[in-house]
Amino acid sequence: MITENLKGKCSTIREVKDNLYKPGDAIIGGIFSLIYPQPFGVNFNEFPKRSREIFTAVIKNYQHVLSLIFAIGEINNNSKLLPNITLGSHIYDNLYDARITYEIMLDLLFTEQKNVTNYKDYMNIDVFAIIGGLNIENAKQMATVLSHFKIPQLNYGAFETTLRNSANLPSLYRMSPRETIQPMGIVHLLLHFGWTWIGLIVSKDGDGESFQKILTSMLSKNSICVAYLYRLEGSASVWDYAYLEEMSKLNSELLLTKVNVVIVSGDYNSLSGLAILLGKDEYDENIDIGKVWITTARWDFTQPISWFISPTKTYNGTFSFSAHREPVPGFLDFLKTLTHDKALMRFLCFFWGTAFNCEFNGENFAFCEHSRVCNGKERLDSLPTYTFETEMTGQSFSIYNAVYAVAHALHSLHSLKQKTILNRRRSENIKPQPWQLNYFLNNIHFNNGAGQEILIENGEVATGYDIVNWFIFPNASVLKNLIATISTNHDFTVSKGDIVWNSRLKQIPPQSKCVESCHLGQSKMVQEGKPACCYGCILCPEGTFSNETDAIHCLKCPEDEYANQNKDNCNPKVFNFLSYREPLAISFIFLAVSCMAITVWVMQVFIRNWSTPIVKANNRNLTCILLTSILLCYFSSLLFIGRPGTVGCLIRQTAFGILFSIAVSCVLAKTIIVILAFLATKPGNRMRRWLGQKVANAIVLSCSLVQVCLCTAWLLSSPPFPDVEMNSNHGQIILECNEGSMTMFYCVLSYIGFLAILSFIIAFLARKLPDTFNEAKFITFSMLVFCCVWITFIPSYLCTKGKNIVAVEIFAILASNTALLAFIFLPKCYVIVLRADLNSRKMSIEKKGLPISGKL
Template sequence: MCKTLVAKCGIQEPHPFFHKYHQQGDLILGGIVTQNYVIESDVKSFKKSPNETVFLPFKVQTKNYQHLLALVFAIQEINDNPQILPNITLGFHICDSYFQGKWTYQATMQLFSTKDRIFPNYKCDIKDNLIAIIGALHSETSQDIANVLGIYKIPQLVLVSAMADYQLVPLLTSQLLYSPTPVMMVNTVSFYTMVPNENLQYMGILLLIIHFKWRWIGVLVSNYETAEKFRQFMSSRFSQNGICFAFIEVIGDIGLDATKEAFDKWMMGLYDQIMNSTANALVLYGESGFISFVRFLLFQSEQKDSIQKPKGKVWIMSAQMELKSVDSQRTWDIQVLHGALSLAMHSNELQGFREFLQRRNPSSAKEDGFIRDFWAQAFDCAFPDSSMGEENGNICTGEERLENLPGSFFKMSMTGHSYNIYNAVYAVAHALHAIYSSRSRTRAMMESERRILLTQQLWQLHQFLKHVSFNNSAGDKVSFDQNGVIVAGFNVINWVTFPNQSFVRVKVGKMESQVSVEQAFSINDDTIAWHNWFNQAQPLSECNDYCYPGYSKKKKEPSCCYDCIRCPEGNMSDTKDMVVCYKCSDDHYPNKDQNSCIPKCVTFLSYEEPLGIGLAVAALSFSVITALVLGMFTKHHNTPIVKANNRNLTYTLLISLFLCFHCVLLFIGQPNKVTCLLRQTAFVIIFSVTVSCVLAKTITAVLAFMANKPGSTMRKWVGKTLANTIVLCCSLIQVGICAVWLSTSPPFPDMDMHSKTEEIVLACNEGSPIMFYCVLGYMGLLAIASFTVAFLARKLPNSFNEAKFITFSMLVFCSVWLSFVPTYMSTKGKYMVAVEIFSILSSSGGLLGCIFSLKCYIMMLRPELNNRDQLIRKSK
């Protein structure tokens, strides 16, 4: 009957290359194996000339063969397990889509037909009732399947997919996907996705980039639709986290009708853009076979003599991408992918699966329509064919071992895709088991009722599948959320390759679902192996190099690019990519490279350093000299040279000079409250007494000569009373000024942290700078008065007239203190104190030397001049 109907309708047999793998059962699962076989012209074909199209040869993606074996292994386990679906046998029918829509439609139609005849809506037998389809690796293939399944309203429930951006008609079917695509509910259709939601994958990639502080990212995307979804999700989030796209390249930019020259030019341009970009982190986002194109791009480009050799890059791959090789890529170096990071669907080792693979060979799986082509491609051999004559090259014996194949061709451990297929089969089985269990609890089933249940009641599968929850044989829990998305996360995988074409995928982190963003992502940096180009250091991926400590960033366009500028004087930055430099705390200062803060050393003018020792020795030496002069004058107390110009003023002057030299010691050593109160006040009061004595001596000398004139009325002013009054009054004024100073704003110990960059200077804060300069100004006023009077009296005729010496001494004194003010204000730190000490010593020493040196010379070396006759003769 079936054959007759088929003949009348003119339905053809399946395509001669249409590989399949079939096993009968009461219920069957349909499997669409996407890209198990690849006609490489579908990956890329081009026109060599306007009238000639060049196609690459027919090849097999050998690694995908494990996917169909995972489905077979799961069904065998279920059929051997009396606890699941007892008395019901599951079968399967696996077809290949060849990544072409027409063959996908043909494979899907074949699942509804009888005995490989494509005759929809009619079946001759009661077996092989289709309950679900599992497939495929590519979203377009899954959509093609959904387009066909949406037409049928058969009693059996078929699992079919609906992709996020497709508007489908209402379906009464569901599809279990094992490609990471987002979920969309369209009317009554339920979609069951065997990988986490795509947004979780986007977020995982984003958090991975943020974790390693990569700010300049290149993106290669397989098609426009994927690129647009990626851009929409990532653009705002990249911007919020300071990440920019160096480039986004869509591989679909080059059409299939391009000439060979145009294709080569496009490939070279893309290769140059990747290798010349400062973006070392490159995101590869596409379907399962996208990695084959990337390998083709890198391999073809590096063969060109004019193109630079590939640099190390960090390839960040989406979860659906696996390292696969076709026969032509057998010898291609995979080291370029060393250190790649990818999100990966969780997988686990299943007991018995490795042994199942080891038992696989062409002679033990005759019903497998895929195995011979897989075997020939994987082991680079050929099976004898009598119709083709003698075979050249290696002959396939069937005794080859799968475990001897490189990992890029076939892995003995279960991949993430295969693991999802395994769980998908068990999810359907558990949902069916739940249906049959609920029926058996109400009444015992007769054989006829069992047939009705198998063929008419499976519409309830949706309700049970939505709530399915079980632990698989590896101990992992499998369940779906309210949107039909499996509850699972991603692993973060580091690809480690070896020169012998083998590689391992090392788990270095994870991206969990249904937890907060802060807790979802984790990674162990220490376990990551980077590409050799980076010398095992974490790669940099910036528009330009880091701004290292000591520099800050100056933005330019685009926003992820910037210039590095040196920190201003006194500022520093201690981490990379500082936006602004900042100052150290007051007790620290920037080092020479301006990348750290160094504690300032505490300093003051101490007795333990050469400068302090030298000034102290000078002060004591001058004090000793002054004391010797005073002793000499005391010894010659009654000589004319001592009596001349008021002997008491001379003694007062010498004593005040002696104290001036000693007050220098108050300026040396660590300041404290007492020394700060005494040092300036003692110095200015003693100095005021000294200058007052000089002024009194000068005035006394002038009045004495004026009093010698006949009829002069100045005699009454000549004497000790006037001199003492001058000294006392002038000194008391200074004492009054100091009293006001001490009572209003007295000096106090202070730490000067800003005068010297590298030092904290312990010094006396003068309290009120105005009062400080007032006392200095008053002292200067006395000095100027003394200088003026002495200058006017410099030519008075007397051997012992001091006016000339006082004039010169006051000239030295005024010069010292006039230069003191600008020098003091321009000096910082402890050297301010040294300047003041030097000024005290210089002016005091100038007074001592100019006024008393000649007198000491006469008393010691020319005593004959120290007599009254000499004084009278000179006066006349």
């Protein structure tokens, strides 16, 4: 089959063997993609023939064969695993062709070439499992045949979800990681670097369609947009005009767009055109592609697509996925001894000649200008890494584990058979059948030849992916650096290795976004008619912030914090209350203490002149009560300064209300007594009996008692309490006393106002009485100022917040209290201290003939 094509059209080898058979008690089949047919011309007048193809050895894929042979050799040399059974192998090359894969399956199962549907020799099949399926199409062809016989099929390459879920394919096992792990790893990688505007290139086959469907769904959920999508055909049509036009469009896309990150998923066949395009970048000055490439495990971009194109610096900084692997001891030593096995070398001769550019048996190597004779001393470890890797690759590691999985399943089956024979005391040997391995392979836990633990659950190997960063040296050798891993449960772990970036990138690390990132203090805004990644930016509203770039929405600051001017952070709010250390508070304290000192001085003046006419005329008891209440009112203003506390909030408003009620009640009593005194001078007037001290005391006591009752009801029903206001003032936390019941608060103020207005009206009516010792005019002025102050206080109280409202109330207390002190007592102090000649009984008698009574 393959031999004919190679003999007739490729003059490289005298004899090419298209399959490799090594006998054994149990045969493990292998179907690999090793030799790739490349068309070099198309004649549209005839049906395409392989006569117009040349054959290229995909050198790296030969490691798949070698890993299978190496694993079988280890197992056969292991006395504990399958001690009485020898594993054999039968390996084929399918030329990347699904149709040939189908033919190979029949040849592999029926060595006598009985390719018919009625297989009578079914029980004599020696192949216990088949490893293969580099791509989905080949895997499907294998599954079509093997499903009839339930022979285990271990797939190491691409895998489609529908294959495993199909009830008709119960013997299909996946040795590569689950299909959702790789796309999720790509999403994690994109999010890690903040790349949201990417290009996507996939193969135009079942593999590419499955990968695209899974990946785009995950990208959409994570707000990552695909700027462009290209689905590439296989290189069988590389000379087709439509294909060349598609590659031209892709070339323009790569050169002109701002997309710096491109995800590529495909195999050697489908992406050969892309590889050629990127290979030209090394030699064509008009092509300068500086991108970050993210490739899946299917595409080994370092694999030469022909004998003259090798990996270029275009791939520097590439991130590639590979099935997680561990070092396998002894593999390199095995590679060094290949030439000792003549049968194996006959199968590898085409690979060997291609890898070392040499010829076998004196015939020239095709398309090589300089060639030499292969002497068998060539060393695989001397080849560049891009040509052949001596360390087991991810796919080879999957094949290695697949062989061990079959061996352990066969070992378990034989152990069970031996127990059955012993239990039944039968000596006959019951030959195991391939379908019986499925019971063990579906869930198996074992250690491979390197002692590494392998777990297969529900027909799928429990392993993840390694993410590798590549650097291409000028001599085309490569360096791989592990930078991250993603496990079976999608845990993404970043390693500490340094990352190499493509030198052609304009920014390091590169950015790949549709628009510039939103800065701190801004949030994204969706723009109508554009992809989600092409967003706008808006400033965070008042009271919100964003401390990261490209914030989806602004966050609200905690109640005890506020957004700073740049809206990129929150600062602690400042406590707002009238502190003792503030200049305004110090000013109020100074005024209050000064007024208290003046009040004390007035009290001393009156006490020292206790028996003088002017003191007697002012009703000494009321004067003492009034001065004491004025003194305490000044002191009560100090209760409003400082951090509000529970006790302070309870007593400051009630103390102020009661003390002011006593003071105004005294003024009211003095006014009424003045009027009664002058009415008593008329002949026959009975008012004289009301001039006693009891009337004044009754007025003061009754009026004050009403306020005491109001304050008591206030404290019992809804008392004031310390409160915190977070949102009134920007950047501040207002510490204040909540009045509890505002109704009761205004009742207390209204009652004081009522007493003040009543005093003002009575004093105003008595203002024209003889004024030798008449207080009516002074009381009128004091009450006028008192009322004006508190009338002005109400709107000011309603319009201010925080410490300003406290300052307004303190000012009202000091101003109204000072009005009482100044207008009522300072004129009398002037007479007592500076005009003592007027403070005599003789002067009071001479003035208008008025009676002088100590009860006034």
